[in-house]
Amino acid sequence: MDRSIRIESKHLFRIVLGVLLSLVFFLRYSTMNPPLLLVFLLVVFSLMLRWRFSFSPAWMLIDASLLTMLSLSLPEATLLLSLYLFYFASHRNLFFCIPFAIYLVVVLQGLEMLVPLFSLLLGALVGVWELERMQLIKEADEYRLKTHHLEAETEHLLLDYADAQYLSRLQEREQIAQILHDSLGHELTAAHLSVKALDMLLERGDVEKAKVSQEKIEQRLSSALAQLKLAVRQLEPDEKQVERSIARLFEEFVYPLQYTIRGDVSLVPPALQQILHSAIKEALTNVAKHAKPTKISASLDVNTTLVQLIMENDGVMGQNSPSTGNGLRYLRRRVERLGGSMSIQKGEQFKLLVSIPVRGEMGV
Amino acid sequence: MSIFTFALRENLRQKLTLPLLLLFPLVLLLVPSMPGSLPMSFSLFGLLNFYSAFLLVRTVAEDRMRGVLVRIASSPISHAHYLSSHLAAGSLLLILQSLVLLVASFIVHGSGTTNYLLLFILYCSYSVMTLSFSLAWNTMFHSYTTSFALFSGVGSILCLVSGVTFPLRFLPPSMQRMVRVLPTYWLAHGLEALYEQAGASLLLAVVILLIFAGIFLLVGSRRRL
Numbered sequence: 001m002d003r004s005i006r007i008e009s010k011h012l013f014r015i016v017l018g019v020l021l022s023l024v025f026f027l028r029y030s031t032m033n034p035p036l037l038l039v040f041l042l043v044v045f046s047l048m049l050r051w052r053f054s055f056s057p058a059w060m061l062i063d064a065s066l067l068t069m070l071s072l073s074l075p076e077a078t079l080l081l082s083l084y085l086f087y088f089a090s091h092r093n094l095f096f097c098i099p100f101a102i103y104l105v106v107v108l109q110g111l112e113m114l115v116p117l118f119s120l121l122l123g124a125l126v127g128v129w130e131l132e133r134m135q136l137i138k139e140a141d142e143y144r145l146k147t148h149h150l151e152a153e154t155e156h157l158l159l160d161y162a163d164a165q166y167l168s169r170l171q172e173r174e175q176i177a178q179i180l181h182d183s184l185g186h187e188l189t190a191a192h193l194s195v196k197a198l199d200m201l202l203e204r205g206d207v208e209k210a211k212v213s214q215e216k217i218e219q220r221l222s223s224a225l226a227q228l229k230l231a232v233r234q235l236e237p238d239e240k241q242v243e244r245s246i247a248r249l250f251e252e253f254v255y256p257l258q259y260t261i262r263g264d265v266s267l268v269p270p271a272l273q274q275i276l277h278s279a280i281k282e283a284l285t286n287v288a289k290h291a292k293p294t295k296i297s298a299s300l301d302v303n304t305t306l307v308q309l310i311m312e313n314d315g316v317m318g319q320n321s322p323s324t325g326n327g328l329r330y331l332r333r334r335v336e337r338l339g340g341s342m343s344i345q346k347g348e349q350f351k352l353l354v355s356i357p358v359r360g361e362m363g364v
Numbered sequence: 365m366s367i368f369t370f371a372l373r374e375n376l377r378q379k380l381t382l383p384l385l386l387l388f389p390l391v392l393l394l395v396p397s398m399p400g401s402l403p404m405s406f407s408l409f410g411l412l413n414f415y416s417a418f419l420l421v422r423t424v425a426e427d428r429m430r431g432v433l434v435r436i437a438s439s440p441i442s443h444a445h446y447l448s449s450h451l452a453a454g455s456l457l458l459i460l461q462s463l464v465l466l467v468a469s470f471i472v473h474g475s476g477t478t479n480y481l482l483l484f485i486l487y488c489s490y491s492v493m494t495l496s497f498s499l500a501w502n503t504m505f506h507s508y509t510t511s512f513a514l515f516s517g518v519g520s521i522l523c524l525v526s527g528v529t530f531p532l533r534f535l536p537p538s539m540q541r542m543v544r545v546l547p548t549y550w551l552a553h554g555l556e557a558l559y560e561q562a563g564a565s566l567l568l569a570v571v572i573l574l575i576f577a578g579i580f581l582l583v584g585s586r587r588r589l
Contacts, residue, residue, distance in 0.1 A: 029541075034553075034568050037544055041575045045582070052582045 009130040013090055016122050017047065020086055023115065024079050031076045039070060039077045047083065057091040060084060064100055071107070078107050082119040089123025092131065179231045187224035191217050240266060242273045246280060246300070253284050255293050263302030268358055275334055275356065276300075276307060282327045283311045283352050289325075291315045291350060302358075309354040316350045367441070367449035374423045375457055384416045385457055389465035393472050401531050402478055402559045409465050410490065410528035410551045414519050416461060417494035418501075418512065420454040425502035425511065428588060443587045451495060451581075458491035478558055482566060486554045489570045493547055493577040499584030527552030547576040 021044065028036060046063045049055075064084040071078040081100050088096040097120060104116045194217040201210040243265040250259040265273065280298070287293060293315040301308045331354075332342045340356030375381055392405035392412065424447070427433050436446055466480050466487075498515075505511035523529050525539070526549035532540060543549045554569030 032541065032544065034544070034565075034572070038568060038572055038575070041572060041579070045575055045578050048579055048582045052586070 009126055009133050012129065013126050014051075016090075016126060017083065017086065020083055020115075020119055020122075021047075024082065027079060027112070027115070028076055035074060036076050039067070039074060040080065043067065043080050043083060047087065050087070057088060057093045057096065060087055061096060064088075064096075068100065068103060075107070078104065079112060079115060082116040085116050086119035086123040089120050090126040090130070092127040094124070184224055184227055184231070187220050187227060191220035191224065194220060242266060242277065246277060249277075249280055249284060250298060253296070254288060255296055257296040257298060259298040259300070261300045261302075263300075265300070265302050267304075268302060268307055272307060272338065272356060272358065275338060276309065279309055279331055279335070279354050280311075282331045283309075286325065286328060286352075287311075287313050287350070290317055292317065305358055307356045307358060309352070311352045313350050314348060316346070316348065367446055368453055371423060371450040371453035372456070375420050375453060378419065378422065380419060381416075381457070384412070384419065385461045386464055388412050389461055390468050392465065393468055398531060400533075402555050403469065403473060405465070405469065406478075406483070407528050407531070407552055407555055409462075409487070410548060411520075411523045413458060413461065413487070413491055414494045414497075414523060414528075414548065415516075417454065417458060417491065418498040418515055418519070420457060421450075421495060421498040421502060422508060424450050424499065425505075425508050428502075429506060429508060433587070437587070444585075447585055451499070454495050455492060458495065459488055462487035462491060479561075482558055483555075486551065486558065486566065486570060486573075489573040489577070490551045490554075493573045493580070496577040496580035496584055497547060500580040501584075503584050503586060503588060522546055522548045527556075532556060547573065547580075550576070 025032075025040065028040075032040075043063075046060075050060065064081065067077065067081055067084065071081065081104055085097050085100055085104070088094070088100075101116065101120065105113070108116065194213055198210055198213045198217065201207075201213055243261065246265065247259075247261065250257050265276070268276070280300075283298075287296060291313055293313040296311070296313040298309070298311045328342075328344070335342045335354055335356060338356050339359070340354065342355075343353045345351040345353075389405075389409065389412065392408050393403075395404045395408060397403040397405075427436070433443075437443070462484060466484055469477065470480060501515055502508070502511050505514075520529075525535070526532075526543045526546045527535065528548050528551060532549075532552050535543070550569045550572045554566050554573070557563075557565035557569060
């Protein structure tokens with residue numbers, strides 16, 4: 001539990017108000033007769049009423065006006081108006097302060113003038129602090145709202161993704177049913193009818209025709225088996241597609257490139273495969289844009305826990321540029337989002353190292 | 365059963381309530397009077413009333429400390445209704461206590477001692493103040509025992525220095541000015557005004573007591589779950 005103490009503008013408001021009340025009390029202590037004490041208590045009550053219940057600061061004008069009128073017959077109570085000046089200033093109602101400030105300037109004399117002046121200044125300080133705090137709260141609320149919307153959007157996207165998966169599964173099943181019907185169905189139906197014909201021929205004792213029928217059945221079943229193998233081969237996903245695509249990227253690059261791929265790329269999750277493909281593409285674009293290499297080497301290591309890509313090239317142009325381009329920056333963000341890391345070494349050789357942990361089905 | 369009736373019954377179920385309300389005011393009448401002032405029982409009653417008020421807000425304080433207020437907060441009963449019912453029940457019992465003293469005093473001292481109606485008004489405003497003070501005091505503590513332990517010391521000192529336990533004129537003049545900020549002082553001030561038959565001074569004491577009650581009520585009525 002977070003038990004740290006935070007000082008907010010409302011705490012400062014109460015502290016300053018308490019200090020001002022004490023100050024006014026001690027300044028008027030020598031002349032504190034019962035009527036003045038009554039007025040003092042009424043002011044305390046009026047301020048506490050605003051602390052306990054939220055009224056518009058405009059209502060305080062009534063209290064302050066009554067005190068002003070009372071101070072005409074009880075001049076010692078005039079100083080108490082400073083508390084209302086502080087209240088109005090801290091609630092950023094400087095306009096309300098003007099008549100009372102003028103009255104205090106006219107009535108008060110000597111050092112006592114400093115009390116309303118300080119009240120006004122401190123009130124303005126508290127008011128500005130409160131304003132800033134409210135702006136910060138507003139910004140934080142807006143940020144939370146944006147995050148909430150983004151989360152909602154992500155949820156929708158995930159739901160759409162799940163729907164798409166479901167639809168593709170349905171399509172796949174339909175395709176399987178069609179293949180089975182078109183290829184196997186006909187041959188198996190024909191074989192079934194031939195078996196029935198064979199039974200009838202054997203009942204009649206027509207052995208010659210029965211043998212011919214048996215051969216046809218065998219042919220039909222062999223054909224069905226061959227078609228089943230063909231259908232299975234058609235249905236199998238192309239697991240090596242990503243690996244081939246990566247190899248093609250390396251082979252078709254404008255500069256000669258030596259590469260090695262260790263491990264089975266098809267075993268890593270599809271999201272990681274996509275990032276890997278993008279990373280290689282981005283790295284090769286980077287080489288083409290910023291280097292005139294004579295030697296490029298790339299190695300891709302895939303195991304059950306980690307995927308590591310190392311690319312190295314020479315002939316770097318603009319070695320002194322410390323910044324990285326947008327492409328590499330976005331790539332770094334995507335890699336880091338998957339819990340991986342990307343590091344770059346610049347010098348005569350440019351070296352890119354991307355490591356991404358494998359999570360999910362094959363990861364630990 | 366309304367909350368008011370419930371609060372009344374809960375308060376009366378406490379062992380000390382009935383002796384405090386009915387017996388102790390009568391015992392106060394045995395205290396000898398001092399010349400040049402109203403009978404001592406009238407000012408000592410301030411101390412008795414103070415402690416009785418503290419005992420009567422016990423139910424409210426314990427409801428908060430035991431978490432009953434959380435259950436009340438989740439019910440359709442508003443906090444204002446709950447609190448006003450309890451305070452009304454407490455005030456009624458304290459006013460009853462004042463009446464016991466006044467009736468007994470009327471019988472013992474006779475009708476010429478003071479204006480009993482004005483004294484009753486003064487006691488009523490003082491009772492409201494003590495009840496509000498006790499409520500505000502209890503909001504500062506998590507345990508009623510700790511609250512009472514500290515209150516027994518502070519309450520006694522408050523009554524001692526503000527002229528409730530002994531007459532104000534025995535206090536040094538500088539201290540007499542200082543103790544004006546204490547709410548209990550205004551009972552002693554009111555009693556003195558009553559003795560001197562100073563109507564304006566008595567009215568001032570009553571008003572100040574009610575303002576004190578209002579301030580304490582604002583502090584004590586905050587809903588702290």
